[in-house]
Amino acid sequence: MTPTIESWNNNPLQVGPMYPLVGWEVAMTVACTAFCVSFIIWKFRTEGEKYRTQAARLRKSLSRSDSMAAGTANHQNADRDESTVT
Numbered sequence: 286m287t288p289t290i291e292s293w294n295n296n297p298l299q300v301g302p303m304y305p306l307v308g309w310e311v312a313m314t315v316a317c318t319a320f321c322v323s324f325i326i327w328k329f330r331t332e333g334e335k336y337r338t339q340a341a342r343l344r345k346s347l348s349r350s351d352s353m354a355a356g357t358a359n360h361q362n363a364d365r366d367e368s369t370v371t
Contacts, residue, residue: 306314
């Protein structure tokens with residue numbers, strides 16, 4: 286493998302670009318940044334939707350178990366009232 290610069294006594298115009306962001310680097314940086322930002326936005330939206338779905342399912346489950354517990358308590362109170370009446 287031969288080095289790119291064989292001698293430091295050359296004319297920089299003959300060596301070529303020696304600084305960053307020349308050619309495709311700018312376009313690829315913009316493309317990668319756009320991809321990363323769009324991926325993060327997509328991921329936040331899908332994770333948020335998944336979270337909302339699971340939270341709604343959990344709330345529904347908890348409200349159903351609370352109503353069943355309240356129904357059982359009401360049923361037990363009704364049985365006590367009937368036993369004291371007879």
